[in-house]
Amino acid sequence: MQAVEANAALGVLAARLAGAGSAAERVAGFEAAYRHVAEWRYQVAVQGEWTRPGASADDVRETIGDGGYMRYRLTPGSGRREPGSPAWKLLSELERVALKRLGREQQVQNVVTLRDGTTVNGNQLHLVAAPRDRETGATFPGHPDYVATQTATYANREVLRRASFEALAELEGLRAAGTADVRDPAQRQAFVDAAYFLVQGPEFRRGSDAIMRTFLVAAHARVFDRAPVLPHAIDLDGMVRGQDAFSQVMRDQLRVLPSADESGLAATGADRAPRDRGVRRTGGIAR
Structure with missing residues (x-):
């Protein structure tokens, strides 16, 4: 096809x-x-x-309109991504890459260099913190922190x-x-x-x-x-x-x-x- x-x-x-x-x-x-x-x-x-x-x-x-964006969750564990599957392995690898780039930051901005040498902001990476128990600070079962991409501005x-x-x-x-x-x-x-x-x-x-x-x-x-x-x-x-x-x-x-x-x-x-x-x-x- x-x-x-x-x-x-x-x-x-x-x-x-x-x-x-x-x-x-x-x-x-x-x-x-x-x-x-x-x-x-x-x-x-x-x-x-x-x-x-x-x-x-x-x-x-439907376009990702002006003022809108799309996020894609990298952290595996949802939907049909079974542990050990190719999709799981791929997302796990990319999550490791994203976490290394994030370091201690909550967000990384990709900056794209065009053919003429000028730059424009591309997509972002985010470390999205999950809700936590107020007393222990621990995340709730099944709701871990996760890494996500976010598309550039329109x-x-x-x-x-x-x-x-x-x-x-x-x-x-x-x-x-x-x-x-x-x-x-x-x-x-x-x-x-x-x-x-x-x-x-x-x-x-x-x-x-x-x-x-x-x-x-x-x-x-x-x-x-x-x-x-x-x-x-x-x-x-x-x-x-x-x-x-x-x-x-x-x-x-x-x-x-x-x-x-x-x-x-x-x-x-x-x-x-x-x-x-x-x-x-x-x-x-x-x-």
């Missing part, structure tokens, strides 16, 4: 970027592909797929999402000039920056992780003509680890699959489904 949509988004990019002669046109092309993926994610929810208990399809279309998320499209447009300019090269460390870093900015700028109350990952796969395939396999849970990595550590994770774990000339197989890595799922290339990313 995700591979089909990644191919569709790649088609949007091909149509919108054909003959694009300015940076603004290239930015608009990537935003159009992003919007296509966002609409796809909403329609998936309408069909009853990938909705959490108690959530609705409308949550996938205005900053708009800036960060735009910065992602601009970084991809920069790479599209190199592609148009015939100089895009997935082996070039600077160009790979430009893609990593685009991924980080997008992770820092979620738009919707639900579904942003699938939207980001599917869109980034299509964007990478467009600018480098190679489908990537993204590291697992890059949305949480980006919110918890900070920019430098996120870049290191991407340098260590981002894989690029063989081109169509080198292999008949590709994979999208487009969401938290099992990775490395081989699917036959048919002129797009994968089908």
Whole structure:
């Protein structure tokens, strides 16, 4: 399902970027592909797929509005996260990272450096203290302290999402000039920056992780003509680890699959489904 949509988004990019002669046109092309993926994610929810208990399809279309934010609890132990499960292990690791960054503080502000060197505030990490017994100071059973992420402000998320499209447009300019090269460390870093900015700028109350990952796969395939396999849970990595550590994770774990000339197989890595799922290339990313 995700591979089909990644191919569709790649088609949007091909149509919108054909003959694009300015940076603004290239930015608009990537935003159009992003919007296509966002609409796809909403329609998936309408069909009853990938909705959490108690959530609705409308949550996938509802934006995190001006003055609003979303928190995501890192401390495992709720819902379907069974001890020892992959989700439990992942959240436990990221909780340790967050606690180390927090140190003795109750809050950490991620500061994002854009491609031009300017900075903007991204998301925050919080240590949320649980209610305590007034006499003993102990937390109540089943209600421990926990670590949570909190999205950036609406205005900053708009800036960060735009910065992602601009970084991809920069790479599209190199592609148009015939100089895009997935082996070039600077160009790979430009893609990593685009991924980080997008992770820092979620738009919707639900579904942003699938939207980001599917869109980034299509964007990478467009600018480098190679489908990537993204590291697992890059949305949480980006919110918890900070920019430098996120870049290191991407340098260590981002894989690029063989081109169509080198292999008949590709994979999208487009969401938290099992990775490395081989699917036959048919002129797009994968089908």
